[in-house]
Amino acid sequence: MPEDDEYPDHVGAGSDDHVRSPTERMDRQAGSGDGNGESSGEEPGQESASPSESKRESGGGSAGGERTVRISGGLAGPEEPTHSHRDPSRPGPSESDSERTQRIPAVPAEPTDAFSESDTERIHAVPADEGLYRNPAAESPTVFTADGRTMSMSQAGGAVPPPGPADGQQGAAGEGGRNRARLLRAGVAAGIAVVLLALLYLGDLAFSSGLVPRGTTVAGVDIGGLNKAAAERRLRAELGPSLDEPIRLRSGDAEASIDPAAVGLSLDWRATLDRAGSQPLNPITRVTSFFTTREIGPVSNVDRDKLTAALQEVKPELQRKPKEGTIKFEGTEPVAVEPTPGRKIDMQRALDVIVAEWTGSGAVRLPSTSQPVSTTSEGVHRALNEIAVPAVSAPVTVLGDGAKATLDPEAIADSLRFEPDGKGGLKAHIDVPTAVEAVKPQLAETIKQGKDASFVIEGGKPVVQPSVHGRTVNWEKSFAPLIKVLRQQDGRQVRAVYEDQPAKLTTEEAKQLGIKEQVSTFTTGGFSPDSGVNIKRVAEEVDGAIVKPGETFSLNGYTGVRQKPQGYIASGIIKDGRPAKAVGGGISQFATTLFNASYFAGMKDIEHREHSYYISRYPMGREATVFQQPDGTSLIDVKFKNVSDSGILIETAWTPQSVTVTFWGTKQFEVTSHTSPKSNFKPPEVVPIPPGEPCSPAGGQKGFTVYNTRTVKNLKTGEVTKQRERTDYEPQPIVKCGQPPTP
Incomplete structure (x- = not known):
């Protein structure tokens, strides 16, 4: 709000007992009558009355008389300066087309704490060029004093009247109205749409009553939208010719087949159509049925005992036993054999799957469980490099009593066996009989085979054949260190372990x-x-x-x-x-x-x-x-x-x-x-x-x-x-x- 020293002509609040508009102030300066209708006695060119004089003038005869208020016919312009003499060229109060005079009976003011009965509240003027663009709330309201000067409402000590709506508030009010109109139009449109959709829903429901629900398929055959008789004809035409063909069964990459007639498999047409159900009432389901399908499994008749027996018969063709990794030899070349998990048919689930899917065009994939192996590919190759390859890299010498035998790479390859070690790898062992077959002939002169006493019938009587005390090689003990030796490059030899072989039945025992x-x-x-x-x-x-x-x-x-x-x-x-x-x-x-x-x-x-x-x-x-x-x-x-x-x-x-x-x-x-x-x-x-x-x-x-x-x-x-x-x-x-x- 402007300070008083910016407006030296302003006076304190409550100096006048009536409200003056800018036009009134101008008329007063021009020498018009006061508020009581009497001449002020001022001549043109004289100074206007002082504030105290104005107060005295306003105080007389105001209690029960009339007050004259000049109301501008248009918006007031900026305040004009006060002159000693009125410009003759300007029209006076009686000459102005934009003003009119109205006598308003004075209404006694009730006493308040802020104002006395003689106080006059002054309403600020709003310039025409500012009232439409300036926010009144942003400036302090201006009031006019009895002597024509202006002052702020806060200076006057009076209450500030409520400001008119600001520009933004006027815009918000207009925008709110437009929003309400748009909402009304949208609500009407939505209501119409709901009614139309309801009519479409009811019409679709009435039209499809008694038909198979839209989008329904059986074994890939679309029967949606047909009555049950037509649907059964279509199913018989599409599926009937293939129902007598062998049922292909698949597990992994293995296949087998069974005869549907032999196991009593046939399609129950009526029960299959009953499974399709009636028309859905859910509108979402009805809408989605235009672009989706719903597969229902066929209902079949089957002799489950016969189907079980038939599946048991072909099961060996469909299953696969787990195969542990190992090492085989092609000549003297070791080759890794990768481990292969097994596959076992889940009989109960397989029976259910066959009954549910036998009408399909492809092979029925049977559920199975994996049969794990204990070996890994890494473990197999480790044994290949650490055992098998060095094992056949050179022969092994078997040292006997006064003789030697050679176990060459071919015999080593024939004798070497591998089995899982329980840790993912392989452990090697020697097939002793195979190794013995290769070296025993070379040590034959060092071996004496034992013999039990026996009997022969000579001349109608049993005769004792004497026993023989033997000495032979304990091959198990002899070949015990062979696996360790086979992994070596040097020192590739083992020593034959000899043992006595006494007869189980000696000559003396036989005679007794x-x-x-x-x-x-x-x-x-x-x-x-x-x-x-x-x-x-x-x-x-x-x-x-x-x-x-x-x-x-x-x-x-x-x-x-x-x-x-x-x-x-x-x-x-x-x-x-x-x-x-x-x-x-x-x-x-x-x-x-x-x-x-x-x-x-x-x-x-x-x-x-x-x-x-x-x-x-x-x-x-x-x-x-x-x-x-x-x-x-x-x-x-x-x-x-x-x-x-x-x-x-x-x-x-x-x-x-x-x-x-x-x-x-x-x-x-x-x-x-x-x-x-x-x-x-x-x-x-x-x-x-x-x-x-x-x-x-x-x-x-x-x-x-x-x-x-x-x-x-x-x-x-x-x-x-x-x-x-x-x-x-x-x-x-x-x-x-x-x-x-x-x-």
Whole structure:
């Protein structure tokens, strides 16, 4: 606000009792009448009244009279200076077109703390050229005094009247109005859009009622927007021709196939369409269905047991066993074999996936789990460089007693083996038999093979063949340091470790066994040529066996594995109650012969089992069968214990028609046998074997029961014992080959 010294004509507040406009001030200066309508008595050219005089003039007759206010018809311009004489050329108060005079009755002012009744509030003038552009709030309001001078409202001590709206406020008010208009228009448009969308939604819902939801596919076939009848026709047309084709199964890079008809797989058309559901009510779902698809799995019928069996059959083609990394040799060149994780089919999940995806166009990918390996590629290559490469870089010398043998790189490559070390790498070891085969001939003159005492039959009597004390090489100990030596460039030699090899049965021990006469003998015949090969082979293995007093003899234990490498071939056996073939078949005839020889020698029966049905070439109730796994694990065996005081020598003799087993020792028991008549007969059943399956036809026979009684007399003590055994033979089925089962 301007200071007083800038406006020397200003006076204090409250000096006038009425408000003067700039026009009034100009009229007063020009000598017009005062507020009471009387002449002021001033002549033109005279000075205006002093403030005190003006106050006195304004005080008289103001209580109940009238006040005259001159109101400008337009906005006041800048304040003009006060002159002693009015310019004759300027119009007076009565001549101005922009002014008019109005008499306003005086209204007594109520007394306040700030003003007395005689105080006059003056309203500041707003110049015409500033009122539209200047912010009144930024300047102090100006009031006019009785003598025509101006002063600020703050100087006058009066209250500042509320300013009019500023330019910014006027603009904000206008902008607010425009915003309200825009919002109104937007609201109307939005309402119209909502109504239109609602109409479209209801129309789409009504139009698609009863149809398959839009965007629905089955096995890639689009059936959306169709009624169920049309959808089923489309599915049958698109999918039907391929449903009879084999189902391709894939796991990794392996493939196999199964026949859908064989496992009862078929598509349930009606249930599949029911799975599609009804029209969705969610508007978002309906909108997105225009540019998205929804695949529903087909509903299938299946015989799950048959599907499981079919998958089990092809599973070996789809799975992969884990393969550990190793090192192989191509000649003398070591080659790293990278480890390969295995892959195992998840059966339960695989069955579900097949049922869900078998209608698709591609192969069904079966879920599987990875089978880890313990070796790493890094570990394999480390073993290659640190062991395999130096191992074949030069030969190794084996030092014997007075002789040397050479293990050359080729023999080293043949003998060296690698296996996981459990830490990601490989550890090496020597296959001793392979290495021995390479060096033993070179050290043969330093080795003396030991030999147990044995018996030969000469002139109808057993004769002792003397034992031989041997000296041989312990190859395991000799080759123990070989792996370390193979990693060396120098000092590549090992020393053969020799050991004495005493006989297990010396000449003296053999003579003391009391093997001097025949104790028992038994012969069987009537076998087939194939069985004859196996019978001859097992007889050769058992011939010469010695059972010391108190020992138990086991046929399976003595021969060990009986497979093709041991000289056995496939021949007839009985499996699951009907004839079949297996390697080693026919040995039961030797087992029966051996059992009867032990039976009549008075040996104690430890284990034997009769055939499931009776074979006429064997004695009823006094025969035996044997069976073992391919690895030699015994399942059915013939075992007996030597309960005599002498040793027993087992002698065998084979001809193309028969086999004989004779026990030699010192006769101590006299044995007789009695077999009861057959009883408890059972008729046979007919077993048809479908065409294409392995089959051995059989005429069948009745089943029955017999009892066998063995009477044993101890010749030394005269004691007699009896053992009674019951044997139940099942009916031998009538096997008919190439016939379908009877319904």
